[in-house]
Amino acid sequence: MTTTSEPGGRPSPALRTEALEQLLTERGLIDPKAINEIVTTYETNVGPLNGARVVARAWTDPQYRQRLLEDGTAAIKELGFSGRQGEHIVVVENTATSHNVVVCTLCSCYPWPVLGLPPSWYKDPAYRARMVREPRTVLAEMGLRLAGDVHITVRDSTSEVRWLVLPERPAGTEHLTEEELVPLVSRDAMVGVAKVAAP
Amino acid sequence: MTAPLDIEGPAAPPRSNGELVFSEPWESRAFGMAVSLSEAGAFAWPEFQAALIARIGAWESAAHGEPWNYYQLWLAALEDVLAGLSAVSAAEITARAQALAQRPPGHDHAGEHDHPH
Numbered sequence: 001m002t003t004t005s006e007p008g009g010r011p012s013p014a015l016r017t018e019a020l021e022q023l024l025t026e027r028g029l030i031d032p033k034a035i036n037e038i039v040t041t042y043e044t045n046v047g048p049l050n051g052a053r054v055v056a057r058a059w060t061d062p063q064y065r066q067r068l069l070e071d072g073t074a075a076i077k078e079l080g081f082s083g084r085q086g087e088h089i090v091v092v093e094n095t096a097t098s099h100n101v102v103v104c105t106l107c108s109c110y111p112w113p114v115l116g117l118p119p120s121w122y123k124d125p126a127y128r129a130r131m132v133r134e135p136r137t138v139l140a141e142m143g144l145r146l147a148g149d150v151h152i153t154v155r156d157s158t159s160e161v162r163w164l165v166l167p168e169r170p171a172g173t174e175h176l177t178e179e180e181l182v183p184l185v186s187r188d189a190m191v192g193v194a195k196v197a198a199p
Numbered sequence: 200m201t202a203p204l205d206i207e208g209p210a211a212p213p214r215s216n217g218e219l220v221f222s223e224p225w226e227s228r229a230f231g232m233a234v235s236l237s238e239a240g241a242f243a244w245p246e247f248q249a250a251l252i253a254r255i256g257a258w259e260s261a262a263h264g265e266p267w268n269y270y271q272l273w274l275a276a277l278e279d280v281l282a283g284l285s286a287v288s289a290a291e292i293t294a295r296a297q298a299l300a301q302r303p304p305g306h307d308h309a310g311e312h313d314h315p316h
Binding site: 011012013014015016017018019020021022023024027029030031034035036038039042043084106107108109116117120123124125129159 | 219220221222223224225227228229230231232234235236239241244245248251252255256258259267268269270271274277278281286287291292293295296297298299300
């Protein structure tokens with residue numbers, strides 16, 4: 001139910017949202033059915049599985065990998081993933097000695113077509129502020145301990161550049177096919193806060 | 200769901216990937232409204248994004264009286280942009296929300312937009 005107000009009589013965000021949707025619908029500015037469609041898309045269809053397919057292809061097809069690193073948006077579109085917030089995706093590769101991690105310091109820029117909508121920790125003020133200042137510490141807190149000689153680059157996503165990490169293919173997966181690799185690739189690895197582990 | 204999404208594990212679709220995309224239904228409506236309005240040409244996405252950055256920046260420079268809630272700032276940014284376009288004012292939203300709060304429990308949701316007061 002959304003019939004509650006916050007203390008002090010200020011309408012709750014749920015009520016304000018409902019009110020706004022009514023007003024915009026009455027004025028012909030939105031169609032609630034279109035909103036349903038957008039919401040369903042991001043709740044069920046567009047998510048990190050798309051990015052995992054991109055990564056698995058890059059791991060198994062050197063020419064695709066090259067194209068992906070040269071023009072992320074175009075190479076990602078080859079696999080059928082494009083659209084909202086998919087412009088200007090730049091892919092950077094993590095290796096044994098060089099690690100990239102992605103943050104959006106100002107808001108929540110994120111490559112929707114390949115990762116879906118960002119998780120709450122990505123939008124959190126502490127993550128956004130601290131990842132820039134002390135990436136090694138924050139990564140360790142998130143469970144990724146990197147050796148002292150691994151160079152870390154923090155990539156700040158904006159509307160002009162949305163970063164996607166191509167994680168390192170784990171040792172011991174040489175015999176796996178592209179399809180078998182897909183389920184190993186996590187969202188966190190494609191943001192750079194985790195590595196991909198062999199099964 | 201139209202596309203086959205039968206993969207399990209860390210690359211599974213959003214719902215099974217650790218957390219729900221939206222924690223409350225209103226968040227999804229606020230999200231969908233901004234995307235839909237921008238695609239209909241009511242405003243360009245960078246305008247909304249600038250408003251969101253401003254709202255987040257204001258929260259961060261305030262004394263943190265309000266708990267962090269990303270979609271509340273998203274909604275406020277959307278209201279800012281719409282007010283700037285004279286499409287919907289904050290006062291209109293407040294008045295309608297207050298009218299909605301007066302609904303008796305168990306009221307019929309079926310497409311009625313009347314507000315008795």
